[in-house]
Amino acid sequence: MTTIPIARNLADVALVLRPGDDVAVAIINLEPGMELTGHGSPFLVRQGVSRGHKLAVRPVEAGGQVYKYGQSIGRATRAIAAGDHVHTHNLGMDDTGRDHEFGTARVQLPAPDGPPRTFQGYRRSDGRVGTRNYIGIVTSVNCSASTARMIAAQFTGPALEGYANVDGVIALTHNSGCGLVAGSEGARLTLRTLGSYADHPNIAGLLVLGLGCEMLPVTSLLDGLDLPAEKLVRTLVIQENGGIRATVRAGVEAIQDMIPSLEAMRREPAPVAELVLGMNCGGSDGYSGITANPALGAASDLLVAHGGTTILAETPEVFGAEHLLTRRAVSEDVGRKLLQRIAWWKDYASAGGGSLDNNPSPGNKAGGLTTILEKSLGAVAKGGTAELSAVYEYAEPVTARGFTFMDTPGYDPVSVTGIVAGGATVVVFTTGRGSVLGCKPTPSIKVATNTPMFERMHEDMDLNAGGIVDGTASIESVGQEIFEKIIAVASGERPVSEQLDLGQDEFVPWQLGAVT
Numbered sequence: 343m344t345t346i347p348i349a350r351n352l353a354d355v356a357l358v359l360r361p362g363d364d365v366a367v368a369i370i371n372l373e374p375g376m377e378l379t380g381h382g383s384p385f386l387v388r389q390g391v392s393r394g395h396k397l398a399v400r401p402v403e404a405g406g407q408v409y410k411y412g413q414s415i416g417r418a419t420r421a422i423a424a425g426d427h428v429h430t431h432n433l434g435m436d437d438t439g440r441d442h443e444f445g446t447a448r449v450q451l452p453a454p455d456g457p458p459r460t461f462q463g464y465r466r467s468d469g470r471v472g473t474r475n476y477i478g479i480v481t482s483v484n485c486s487a488s489t490a491r492m493i494a495a496q497f498t499g500p501a502l503e504g505y506a507n508v509d510g511v512i513a514l515t516h517n518s519g520c521g522l523v524a525g526s527e528g529a530r531l532t533l534r535t536l537g538s539y540a541d542h543p544n545i546a547g548l549l550v551l552g553l554g555c556e557m558l559p560v561t562s563l564l565d566g567l568d569l570p571a572e573k574l575v576r577t578l579v580i581q582e583n584g585g586i587r588a589t590v591r592a593g594v595e596a597i598q599d600m601i602p603s604l605e606a607m608r609r610e611p612a613p614v615a616e617l618v619l620g621m622n623c624g625g626s627d628g629y630s631g632i633t634a635n636p637a638l639g640a641a642s643d644l645l646v647a648h649g650g651t652t653i654l655a656e657t658p659e660v661f662g663a664e665h666l667l668t669r670r671a672v673s674e675d676v677g678r679k680l681l682q683r684i685a686w687w688k689d690y691a692s693a694g695g696g697s698l699d700n701n702p703s704p705g706n707k708a709g710g711l712t713t714i715l716e717k718s719l720g721a722v723a724k725g726g727t728a729e730l731s732a733v734y735e736y737a738e739p740v741t742a743r744g745f746t747f748m749d750t751p752g753y754d755p756v757s758v759t760g761i762v763a764g765g766a767t768v769v770v771f772t773t774g775r776g777s778v779l780g781c782k783p784t785p786s787i788k789v790a791t792n793t794p795m796f797e798r799m800h801e802d803m804d805l806n807a808g809g810i811v812d813g814t815a816s817i818e819s820v821g822q823e824i825f826e827k828i829i830a831v832a833s834g835e836r837p838v839s840e841q842l843d844l845g846q847d848e849f850v851p852w853q854l855g856a857v858t
Contacts, residue, residue: 351380356397357632357811360412365396365428367410367628367710369811372397378425385424394628394710394774394792396428408433411631413663415716433712435699440665444677447669448729451647459648461617462609462833463767466570470543471616473767473832475604476783477511477547477597480540482563483519483556489586490515490551493593494846508604511597512782514539514849520556521857528855529557535737535851536563538763544783546607547574547600549593554581572607574600609834615649617832618740620766620784621724622655624754627774628710629791631720633820634772634807638789639726640821641770641828646728646744653740653766654725655750656757657683658691661698662715663722667747671730679733683749705775724772736852737763754779755850758786763851768832770824778802780844787827787837804837 352358356366358381366381372391377384381399391397396410402422407414419434426432463471477497479490490513497511516536522529540548540563548569552560560577569575576596583589621638623630642652654660660667664684671677691698699714711717731744737760740746748764750757758769758781769784771777774791776799790796793808805827809815831837839845 349377349379349384352378352399353380358399359410359632362409362412364398364400364402364409364422366399367632368393368395368397383424388423388425389427391427392710396628396710396712398422398424398426398428400424407436407438410716411719413715413719414438415719416713429710429712430707435697435713436715440662442665442668442677442681444668444671444674447666448672449670449727451643451728454644454647459614459829460611461614461829463612463616464543464546464607465610465612466543467572468568468570470765471612471767472543472546473617473785474509474544474783475507475546475607476509476544477549477600477604478539478542478545478783479511479513479549479551479593480536480563481513481515481519482536482550482552482558482560484515484517485520485553485556486551486580487513487515489580489589489593492586492590493549493551493597496590496594497597502601505601505605507607507609508601509783512846514846516849516851518851518853519558522557523856523858524557526855528853531736531854532851533558533562535759535763537567538737538739538765539849540564541567541569541739542762542765542783544767546572546604547597548576549596550575550577551589551593552577552579554579574603576600613649614645614829614832615743617645617650617828618765618767619645619650619652619828620655620758620761620764620769621652622754622758622761622769623659623721623724623772624777624779625773625775626706626709626711626717626720627791629808629811630711630772630774631723632791633810633817634774634789634791635720635723636817637807637810637820638724638770638772638824640817641726641824642724642745643726643728644821644825645828646726649743651740651743652725652728652745653748653761653764654722654745655748655761656721656752657687657749658698658714658752659721660684660718660747661687662713663718666722667725667730670728676730676733680730680747683733683735709774734764736760740764740766751852755848756852758848759850760852768828770828772807776802778839778844779848780839780842781848782845784845785831785837786839786845787824787831788839789824802838802842
């Protein structure tokens, strides 16, 4: 006797994101033979489709463009029938050029309701407002890294008990500082990153530590910086100070001298317009562009509407969606600066024997993402709808208000290091697979894209955007939840990353160029 498949409405098991899309995103595991109705002619699921993966809702001929989000995410490498699982076996890159318009989709964000919002922050004499009060040990070279860690280790555990206004002592170590070509792009990038951390508003006390014979001496990290008058600064050079043991003793003494001054600092009300929000995604999945990323975009719009600053990054992960950003640029110059960075990345990837479509990781693909175009279209949703006010190179100080972009790699620790160097005082990090990144001296808020991962890793996540797919929340409601969490964390609430003491080892400056 033939079994008649039970018909189900497509809308109950998958999401069609835009009219005219060729694929839907499964919200449950779809079994072969399931009949789906409610979207044109009924069709059968032809292969198993895991939740978060793509299901064809109409046929696409071989070589034809496949649409999701109302945009091409690739071309069919073979004929695709309605009901097929669409992934790496039948979907490839679409190299068709995109039209780049400038400023044609700028929107005026509505004025926020209610009284002006504030947070409790540490006001610095240069006008910036910190969300944390750290003592940072910034190393000029890898040769001083172990010494820096030895000094910082003396201030863990009970060492800072009774100092509620001192968030900790962090050793910011790295793998560079010597063997660089003087004046090269790589040398300038390293120096800019280290100097920007030294100048960060979340660092109130600073110890710059070097070896003594490196290419980037400790004084070079401070050259040209206009540090706030109240920032406590000391420098130590291992070779001049009598070696590692003597330097550790001197470093501990220097920090002990700083602690009472930091403890005397107090949080005070500040407008949320003084917040600088860094936005990053990692371990993305098929739900990232549907739940957490657009919800973060809604939160970004709320902060921008209040006069604040937000930073989108990860240039390889906006490739294929950059035309959506140039349309929001405040000027053609801003839009073209973004395109220049995209062009640089194309050349950079090609010189390394790859292409930007190499970006989706095995984890991304296991979560349902196939091409960089699909990943990028979901990633740019973090930027909301506000106009694009400025584009910055890696680790440049972000001074413009509003929604901005910074050129960074897609590798999360390197990307977030650049964002924090730019001045981000809070970071929101969305993840579908379960990335667990911290980024001292800036607090990191983790937002899960889906409920199963949130429940499985609830001790590592701060918020769950999965309710958007589950039907228990909206993009707007989760965006408001993220916005409120940003204010709470900026005021001192500790997100999971800080509870787990994450973020010191995730300081990873971008290294470019020859090492000699």
